[in-house]
Amino acid sequence: MTNVLAGLLADLAAESAVLDDLVDALPAPDWARPTPAEGWTVAHQIAHLAWTDDWTLLAARDPEGFGAALDTRFGALLSAGVNPVDEGATAGATEQPAALLARWRTGRAQVRTALAAVPADTRLPWFGPPMKPASMATARLMETWAHGQDVADALGVTREPTARLRHIAHLGLRTLGFAFAVHGRTAPEAPVRLELTAPDGELWTFGPADATDVVTGPALDFCLLVTQRRHRDDLALTATGPVATDWLPIAQAFAGAPGKGREAGL
Structure with missing residues (x-):
């Protein structure tokens, strides 16, 4: 192993x-x-x-x-x-x-x-x-965290974000092409870069440094987005460039058909 x-x-x-x-x-x-x-x-x-x-x-x-x-x-x-x-x-x-x-x-x-x-x-x-x-292990971690968020929300509990979010954020970027495909759209050729603030304040970066399409914001917010546990409008994420802008509303890190996601303000 x-x-x-x-x-x-x-x-x-x-x-x-x-x-x-x-x-x-x-x-x-x-x-x-x-x-x-x-x-x-x-x-x-x-x-x-x-x-x-x-x-x-x-x-x-x-x-x-x-x-x-x-x-x-x-x-x-x-x-x-x-x-x-x-x-x-x-x-x-x-x-x-x-x-x-x-x-x-x-x-x-x-x-x-x-x-x-x-x-x-x-x-x-x-x-x-x-x-x-x-x-597969990353996907299981992502699902455990995402469904754990549903349980935490149901119980009125706020979980402490951890460095384990890095795995979910990475998976969220890797599934960019898949997210476009399940919406019947051609996967973009232009790369996207993530610049995310980790729970401890460190900057996590994924993707080419010279990419013109960039997503910035808290890592927690990005993970909530790609698992569709919060609506795009309720998260402090900024998209720069047409690909990044088009991607965020349809982003999903999980397999299967597009999810319904969450309504804004909930």
Whole structure:
């Protein structure tokens, strides 16, 4: 296992622990609290993470089986007019909170072990483009943080931003072309540079230094944007250049169809 992947998996464990602390002692009725994601409770959020971990394990341990399951299980649900992601979250949300929490804990630990065993250059199948284990770990960290934000918002909790946001910010930039593609638009050729203020005040930079398209602002705000946890108008981000300006309203660091995002002012 490379040092990069080891660090990512450690950060994934740490991010998972932050969310775990929010729900560990949560009374059973509070698992039914609505979150900002329409129709999803706290239980739905944890169930979704557990569901995604199951698919991650399948991709890491049995790539061919992942493809077959995607064709059959996903295909059957889609043919029936059912969103597989919503179905997975809804099914998990019916479990008793203690059982759901235990399942999520077991699954996320298995994911870290499974990804650590995958050769670094192996591309694992996924719902979007195939990913190497380091990218898969980054995606799991991003999702854990994003769904953790939904839970924190539901519980009225403000989480302390950490240096782990750097992984999400980097992923947000790497998925720029994908964000344009899922909106039926050609990916721009001009590069974009990020100049983001980290939680400790350090300046994080990504992208060519001579890029004319630049996004500046707090790293936290950028991560909230690319995970679609806050509306563009509610964030202190500045876009310079046509590509950066066009990108921010459609940015998404997650696979799948474009999300609905959040309404302004919420």
